[in-house]
Amino acid sequence: MAEDNTSGRIPTVIADDVHIVYRVNGAGGGKGSATAALSRIVRRGKGEARGVRKVHAVRGVSFTAYRGEAIGLIGTNGSGKSTLLRAIAGLLPTEHGKVYTDGQPSLLGVNAALMSDLTGERNVVLGGLAMGMTREEIRERYQGIVDFSGINEKGDFITLPMRTYSSGMAARLRFSIAAAKNHDVLMIDEALATGDRKFQIRSEKRIRELRKEAGTVFLVSHSNKSIRDTCDRVLWLEKGELLMDGPTDEVLKAYERETGK
DSSP states (O other): OOOOTTTSOOEEEEEEEEEEEEEEEOOSSOTTOHHHHHHHHHHTTSSSOTTEEEEEEEEEEEEEEETTOEEEEEOSTTSSHHHHHHHHTTSSOOSEEEEEESSOEEETTTTTOOOTTSBHHHHHHHHHHHTTOOHHHHHHHHHHHHHHHTTTTTSOGGGSBGGGSOHHHHHHHHHHHHHTSOOSEEEEESGGGSSOHHHHHHHHHHHHHHHHTTOEEEEEOSOHHHHHHHOSEEEEEETTEEEEEEEHHHHHHHHHHHHOO
């Protein structure tokens, strides 16, 4: 991707009039019923099935992200934040418009896909490999990943199957694996909401380090404090539309005035 000659900055993500539409099967007869299945088979090949409902989750969103930025995504539940991240990661197709990326975007919790029946120890290895690390890199960073996650502070949990972990412990381990690698584009969806304040401070510090290492970080969070502490720019989405894009303090103040949050 070429350098932006107007600013001297290098774009990492360009969203150009992005629309994302979900199709939800609303046909009668229950999702798994024989009647519903037969109806789908009969209608197949005859165009869009009757009873399929369209949900326009993202509506004409355009922005450019640059290397070294940390960008917060805010908005009420259902505003399209997570959907937009999945489209940037290449996990959802656009109905209209395009997403262009420089390098490989990593969506936290997807690239580091962990397996509940395996130990935390094995998952660190598998998660690291899934994120493109070599076995040697994983060996070098293993102890740092475990220490960063804090899951061994109250016992030797790293040797236990992940099904024994709380949701917060699992989320902290995912973040720790993802944060052990430098990324072109790293997208974090609510990971900092897990764990105590000590873990959040470590996470926020690591996000600032990733920015300095020339990556771009996107952070979805309902914590305005986390956004203020880590992001220099904010995108505000509501009902799939981009309402505001600007400096963190300016956008958050407008959001807080509007929503009272």
